[in-house]
Amino acid sequence: MIDAKIPSGPIAEKWSTHKFESKLVNPANRRKFTVIVVGTGLAGSSASATLAEMGYKVKTFCFQDSPRRAHSIAAQGGINAAKNYRNDGDSVYRLFYDTIKGGDYRAREANVHRLAEVSVNIIDQCVAQGVPFAREYGGMLDNRSFGGAQVSRTFYARGQTGQQLLLGAYSALERQIGAGTIEMHPRTEMLDLVVVNGKARGIITRNLVTGKIERHVADAVLLATGGYGNAFFLSTNAKGCNVTASWRAHKKGAWMANPCFTQIHPTCIPVHGDIQSKLTLMSEGLRNDGRVWVPKAIGDKRKPNDIPESERDYYLERRYPSFGNLVPRDVASRAAKAVCDEGRGVGESGLAVYLDFADAIKRLGKEKIAEKYGNLFDMYRQIAGENPYEVPMRIFPAVHYTMGGLWVDYNLMSTVPGLFVLGEANFSDHGANRLGASALMQGLADGYFVIPYTLGGYIGGTVFDAVTTDHPAFAEAEANVRSMTDKLLSIKGKRTVDSFHKELGKILWNNCGMARNKQGLTESLQRIPELRAEFWENVIVTGSGDELNQTLEKAGRVADFLEFAEVMVNDALTREESCGGHFREEHQTEENEAKRDDENFSHVAMWEYNGPDKKETLHKEQLVFENVKLTQRSYK
Numbered sequence: 001m002i003d004a005k006i007p008s009g010p011i012a013e014k015w016s017t018h019k020f021e022s023k024l025v026n027p028a029n030r031r032k033f034t035v036i037v038v039g040t041g042l043a044g045s046s047a048s049a050t051l052a053e054m055g056y057k058v059k060t061f062c063f064q065d066s067p068r069r070a071h072s073i074a075a076q077g078g079i080n081a082a083k084n085y086r087n088d089g090d091s092v093y094r095l096f097y098d099t100i101k102g103g104d105y106r107a108r109e110a111n112v113h114r115l116a117e118v119s120v121n122i123i124d125q126c127v128a129q130g131v132p133f134a135r136e137y138g139g140m141l142d143n144r145s146f147g148g149a150q151v152s153r154t155f156y157a158r159g160q161t162g163q164q165l166l167l168g169a170y171s172a173l174e175r176q177i178g179a180g181t182i183e184m185h186p187r188t189e190m191l192d193l194v195v196v197n198g199k200a201r202g203i204i205t206r207n208l209v210t211g212k213i214e215r216h217v218a219d220a221v222l223l224a225t226g227g228y229g230n231a232f233f234l235s236t237n238a239k240g241c242n243v244t245a246s247w248r249a250h251k252k253g254a255w256m257a258n259p260c261f262t263q264i265h266p267t268c269i270p271v272h273g274d275i276q277s278k279l280t281l282m283s284e285g286l287r288n289d290g291r292v293w294v295p296k297a298i299g300d301k302r303k304p305n306d307i308p309e310s311e312r313d314y315y316l317e318r319r320y321p322s323f324g325n326l327v328p329r330d331v332a333s334r335a336a337k338a339v340c341d342e343g344r345g346v347g348e349s350g351l352a353v354y355l356d357f358a359d360a361i362k363r364l365g366k367e368k369i370a371e372k373y374g375n376l377f378d379m380y381r382q383i384a385g386e387n388p389y390e391v392p393m394r395i396f397p398a399v400h401y402t403m404g405g406l407w408v409d410y411n412l413m414s415t416v417p418g419l420f421v422l423g424e425a426n427f428s429d430h431g432a433n434r435l436g437a438s439a440l441m442q443g444l445a446d447g448y449f450v451i452p453y454t455l456g457g458y459i460g461g462t463v464f465d466a467v468t469t470d471h472p473a474f475a476e477a478e479a480n481v482r483s484m485t486d487k488l489l490s491i492k493g494k495r496t497v498d499s500f501h502k503e504l505g506k507i508l509w510n511n512c513g514m515a516r517n518k519q520g521l522t523e524s525l526q527r528i529p530e531l532r533a534e535f536w537e538n539v540i541v542t543g544s545g546d547e548l549n550q551t552l553e554k555a556g557r558v559a560d561f562l563e564f565a566e567v568m569v570n571d572a573l574t575r576e577e578s579c580g581g582h583f584r585e586e587h588q589t590e591e592n593e594a595k596r597d598d599e600n601f602s603h604v605a606m607w608e609y610n611g612p613d614k615k616e617t618l619h620k621e622q623l624v625f626e627n628v629k630l631t632q633r634s635y636k
Helices: 011-021 043-055 092-102 109-128 161-179 244-250 284-286 315-319 329-341 358-364 366-384 439-461 472-491 498-514 520-539 550-574
Strands: 034-038 055-059 182-185 187-195 199-207 215-216 222-224 262-268 289-297 353-356 393-402 417-423 602-606 617-622
Touching: 011 109, 034 043, 034 199, 043 055, 043 161, 043 182, 043 199, 043 439, 092 109, 092 366, 092 417, 109 439, 161 182, 161 439, 161 602, 187 215, 187 244, 187 417, 187 472, 199 472, 215 472, 222 244, 222 439, 244 550, 262 284, 262 329, 284 366, 289 315, 289 329, 315 329, 329 353, 329 393, 358 366, 358 417, 472 520, 498 520, 520 550, 550 602
Parallel strands: 034 055, 034 222, 055 182, 222 417
Antiparallel strands: 187 199, 199 215, 262 393, 289 353, 353 393, 602 617
16 A cells, blocks of 8 residues: 555645644754755755754755756746735635646645645745845735636746746855855765665765765755656756656665656747757746737748738637636647647747737837846847747747656655655656646745655654665665766767667657657657667767766766656556646547546556566555546636
């Protein structure tokens, strides 16, 4: 039986009750315990700073040259919170309901309600840190709308909200580094988890500058290492984002949950060529004032400003009159794909739609639009070479976020005792589709307001053996890391790491992307093992392991993607339904919307590693809905 440790009682009281009933560690005793935190995005930085402030000894790791270079800095549009500043009907329960519905009823109720509860505290925390949220004329914090909601609950700092929030958490992190309570390890990558007597007790790392392999021991390990979107090669993620930390932990006993739940973001600058290495996101916040459209006629190649209103199809407003351009991301993405498949896409490739601000500029004025979105407009102009104040932006869906991740219980602990997983690296809060502006909310909720209680509950209720880095488990894990490094360097094949990554990305995008079907998924399960075998026979990794070697870094990450991808595709093949971002073409309504099968698939799919080249075991956590009625999603 899968025990998610969900507290009993009414949903609005579960978290308060759980906090009271959890064991505590008194301030003097906290100094006796060491905690490792891997990752310095919003979840990792906030957790590190908070735990260090509480008195724990914290060792924090990131592979960037500075903690503030974590990918959270790239988030643009905003952060949700149920403050109801607009007095438009928002509440903790409405945020909870919108998140459950937006995730197509594939998230755990208790976790989502807790997220909605603590959201109101996040904003106060960030304001106290000096985060420069946008304000209305009277001085109150401003809000804007995001997809999947009919209220304005998104707090923002122009188009750089993630950067400002991360700088707040980073400042708190640096304060603790200065105080000597955090030992910071930049340019250091986690390459294995160390498990001693069934508990997570440390990690093996590689210094990315010197190549030195090191052992680090602790009483608990926190992974806050983000998602696996870069498995697709082209995504909105930073190039360094990877699945390695999560995957290596998976191979040590941490089950992977819902890996096929990946999010396609509808507002991305379209692909422009084969040499492209990543994609650029344009904030969902732009859909507040931008209108999405394509020509009504197939093959209409006129310039957008030459197409009269009567010959434009504002297809989101037409299909979803209640939500219009603010439908959830999975719905907007599929709708864009549909009109492009009809031959009504724009641009040279035909794989783009227009995001038009002409009406908003006419209504509000160019200065007001520049005030709200200026940096985003500048970024688009520099990349696309077009002025969005004068012509519509061209956008198309792209891989962005991953709802799947390592399974965690209500305490954010994985199936390995002592291994906690925070933020995007876990599966817990977003179901089959994440609503916009909820990623930053989850990261800071996990780090600032959840893990301090649940980690204390674990430490306070656990008897720890005396373990040092001399333990045989550390020696074995280090030997595995060195063996893999030596093997990668010894192959000396003819194909580059990137060539394998690109081929894997095309397989996943074509067969496990916006649309999936049994034939494509089955073919992928044949091709991915073949590609993986070729990688280990024919990849070329230059240089050595005793120096800065970015090719070696990429090779290890792509090797993990090649293993992880097979589990992701198998998960998509096994889930014989459509829900959220998982759209099986065999399972759709008459109106081409996702068609769930609640009788057979109202569960979390959990995958257990059984060894190299062995099939993983599927476990299921049944989802129970006591507060939200299961219905067919409708945004009409």
